[in-house]
Amino acid sequence: xxxxxxxxxxxxxxxxxxxxxxxxxxxxxxxxxxxxxxxxxxxxxxxxxxxxxxxxxxxxxxxxxxxxxxxxxxxxxxxxxxxxxxxxxxxxxxxxxxxxxxxxxxxxxxxxxxxxxxxxxxxxxxxxxxxxxxxxxxxxxxxxxxxxxxxxxxxxxxxxxxxxxxxxxxxxxxxxxxxxxxxxxxxxxxxxxxxxxxxxxxxxxxxxxxxxxxxxxxxxxxxxxxxxxxxxxxxxxxxxxxxxxxxxxxxxxxxxxxxxxxxxxxxxxxxxxxxxxxxxxxxxxxxxxxxxxxxxxxxxxxxxxxxxxxxxxxxxxxxxxxxxxxxxxxxxxxxxxxxxxxxxxxxxxxxxxxxxxxxxxxxxxxxxxxxxxxxxxxxxxxxxxxxxxxxxxxxx
Amino acid sequence: xxxxxxxxxxxxxxxxxxxxxxxxxxxxxxxxxxxxxxxxxxxxxxxxxxxxxxxxxxxxxxxxxxxxxxxxxxxxxxxxxxxxxxxxxxxxxxxxxxxxxxxxxxxxxxxxxxxxxxxxxxxxxxxxxxxxxxxxxxxxxxxxxxxxxxxxxxxxxxxxxxxxxxxxxxxxxxxxxxxxxxxxxxxxxxxxxxxxxxxxxxxxxxxxxxxxxxxxxxxxxxxxxxxxxxxxxxxxxxxxxxxxxxxxxxxxxxxxxxxxxxxxxx
Numbered sequence: 032x033x034x035x036x037x038x039x040x041x042x043x044x045x046x047x048x049x050x051x052x053x054x055x056x057x058x059x060x061x062x063x064x065x066x067x068x069x070x071x072x073x074x075x076x077x078x079x080x081x082x083x084x085x086x087x088x089x090x091x092x093x094x095x096x097x098x099x100x101x102x103x104x105x106x107x108x109x110x111x112x113x114x115x116x117x118x119x120x121x122x123x124x125x126x127x128x129x130x131x132x133x134x135x136x137x138x139x140x141x142x143x144x145x146x147x148x149x150x151x152x153x154x155x156x157x158x159x160x161x162x163x164x165x166x167x168x169x170x171x172x173x174x175x176x177x178x179x180x181x182x183x184x185x186x187x188x189x190x191x192x193x194x195x196x197x198x199x200x201x202x203x204x205x206x207x208x209x210x211x212x213x214x215x216x217x218x219x220x221x222x223x224x225x226x227x228x229x230x231x232x233x234x235x236x237x238x239x240x241x242x243x244x245x246x247x248x249x250x251x252x253x254x255x256x257x258x259x260x261x262x263x264x265x266x267x268x269x270x271x272x273x274x275x276x277x278x279x280x281x282x283x284x285x286x287x288x289x290x291x292x293x294x295x296x297x298x299x300x301x302x303x304x305x306x307x308x309x310x311x312x313x314x315x316x317x318x319x320x321x322x323x324x325x326x327x328x329x330x331x332x333x334x335x336x337x338x339x340x341x342x343x344x345x346x347x348x349x350x351x352x353x354x355x356x357x358x359x360x361x362x363x364x365x366x367x368x369x370x371x372x373x374x375x376x377x378x379x380x381x382x383x384x385x386x387x388x389x390x391x392x393x394x395x396x397x398x399x400x401x402x403x404x405x406x407x408x409x410x411x412x413x414x415x416x417x418x419x420x421x422x423x424x425x426x427x
Numbered sequence: 428x429x430x431x432x433x434x435x436x437x438x439x440x441x442x443x444x445x446x447x448x449x450x451x452x453x454x455x456x457x458x459x460x461x462x463x464x465x466x467x468x469x470x471x472x473x474x475x476x477x478x479x480x481x482x483x484x485x486x487x488x489x490x491x492x493x494x495x496x497x498x499x500x501x502x503x504x505x506x507x508x509x510x511x512x513x514x515x516x517x518x519x520x521x522x523x524x525x526x527x528x529x530x531x532x533x534x535x536x537x538x539x540x541x542x543x544x545x546x547x548x549x550x551x552x553x554x555x556x557x558x559x560x561x562x563x564x565x566x567x568x569x570x571x572x573x574x575x576x577x578x579x580x581x582x583x584x585x586x587x588x589x590x591x592x593x594x595x596x597x598x599x600x601x602x603x604x605x606x607x608x609x610x611x612x613x614x615x616x617x618x619x620x621x622x623x624x625x626x627x628x629x630x631x632x633x634x635x636x637x638x639x640x641x642x643x644x645x646x647x648x649x650x651x652x653x654x655x656x657x658x659x660x661x662x663x664x665x666x667x668x669x670x671x672x673x674x675x676x677x678x679x680x681x682x683x684x685x686x687x688x689x690x691x692x693x
Contacts, residue, residue: 136546148531155602156606161607163608164608167517169516169517169518174570177682184683185636186576186683187579190567191548191565192548198565205583208587209433209583209587226527229536230539233537234543413546413548415548415566417566
């Protein structure tokens with residue numbers, strides 16, 4: 032594919048609100064994970080919660096979209112000069128020529144979970160203030176972002192579980208290539224809710240303490256919440272251009288709904304396709320941001336796939352110990368981390384990982400360190416065996 | 428390709444809807460030469476899953492896989508070579524409702540199978556398992572415009588990567604969500620789209636985004652009610668042109684603006 036310029040990006044997670052806070056936390060090895068005190072949840076687990084959301088209010092004109100997920104999206108959009116960048120892009124291209132391709136897995140389902148507690152005892156009806164289209168609807172996120180930013184271009188929300196916000200980079204590049212838009216906002220949001228916490232608990236995939244990716248003693252994941260967005264444009268349009276999207280690869284496991292292929296067959300395919308699309312050899316990748324959710328089988332499968340394709344030299348880490356697994360948002364969170372590692376020159380580490388699993392063989396780094404980083408590959412693998420890998424690079 | 432016009436050939440069509448049990452039966456109805464008689468939709472678990480998976484199969488999986496498998500069979504492609512786009516306004520309604528009901532009980536016991544079936548991409552995940560396809564699958568939503576958004580995504584995939592399957596489906600929620608999000612009846616349609624116009628193709632589509640305009644409706648009032656009552660059924664005016672294999676144009680609403688679709692028989 033022809034590279035696209037990634038000209039602006041913003042982030043909000045438990046690790047930090049905005050790029051500066053996120054960068055500092057990454058470089059200092061701090062973690063956003065803490066014992067779960069979310070809502071009425073009573074589970075022995077850690078979460079990466081964004082405390083600002085509780086008392087945040089959505090812009091009054093957008094009240095019908097008010098839910099935790101859209102609040103999180105609003106929080107991210109207001110960081111890092113992103114809204115100004117969109118205004119400039121609107122002036123350059125027109126509101127109808129900017130695509131909006133976002134991802135989420137659970138959207139505003141927390142709103143419905145809470146509405147179910149307020150059902151009318153006689154009729155069973157949901158309370159009249161419940162707005163399905165504005166909150167629970169999978170598309171609500173893009174609807175909210177477009178309304179907030181005044182955009183009218185082609186739009187959709189990818190909901191391919193934890194691969195969602197990596198896959199949107201592929202959608203955006205195809206839409207721009209086909210001439211359906213000139214620029215695109217990609218990214219998305221996923222926020223804490225009871226469905227995912229009790230659901231992952233039922234699957235026995237939650238760690239009791241903070242998650243420890245690639246650790247010999249790893250015992251499952253910690254769920255986090257985050258939103259992030261990036262602006263993609265054709266190269267040569269923006270004044271300051273430091274980052275390029277070089278390629279995205281996608282694949283399916285064809286194996287199981289909630290367990291990865293044990294040898295990482297789908298993961299290998301998705302990384303190999305990203306390399307092929309980008310026209311990049313494995314040794315040209317300086318850092319791999321792993322999916323690495325800290326489940327026993329998931330980390331082992333990904334390690335197998337990475338070693339098969341890259342050998343054991345390429346530095347790798349999962350940043351889930353920083354942010355928790357932000358599910359559908361993990362792709363954009365880790366694309367932002369990849370972007371920061373290139374622009375700021377460092378390799379992220381893996382807080383909470385103490386003793387690397389000797390059965391895993393990739394060059395896993397636990398402590399952040401300075402490095403010149405030119406190209407990063409980032410992996411996102413999800414339920415349903417949906418896999419996506421993207422490659423970001425320094426603009427040359 | 429210039430000016431944002433995308434051209435693709437339709438190689439196969441399949442559908443399931445009330446009174447529309449398959450493409451063969453539905454074709455004269457949609458072409459306007461046989462009467463439309465609404466009848467309950469019948470769904471059964473897809474044959475390609477293991478007995479355990481069939482037992483646990485949920486309505487959205489049954490619907491999406493039935494039409495996806497049939498469309499790819501008609502197209503003559505090996506399903507293991509065809510990327511797919513699954514478009515639906517929401518996740519499986521019965522599954523989501525069962526989880527929401529469990530979460531208001533003191534124990535909050537969510538079944539693990541229900542949980543993994545609750546993701547929007549459950550049908551696309553089972554598609555990979557059933558067909559053993561490792562090709563990319565994208566599961567997407569655009570609320571009432573999910574068919575049009577799915578068509579757009581499938582078309583750009585087809586022009587960049589070859590024959591692509593589009594499966595659009597939506598099913599009603601049980602109460603109380605049904606009142607908050609009314610979807611009247613289950614409906615799904617699947618198209619196999621190819622960048623090349625071959626002898627196998629039924630029609631060629633030329634697709635562009637227009638700023639404004641009105642969505643085309645169905646002439647038959649019962650079909651029009653079906654179209655309005657289910658996001659996936661927004662494809663019915665397009666399927667009517669495919670059924671008649673006539674030249675024509677239809678408009679389908681996007682979230683903003685409309686998709687203008689020109690149809691020319693091959």
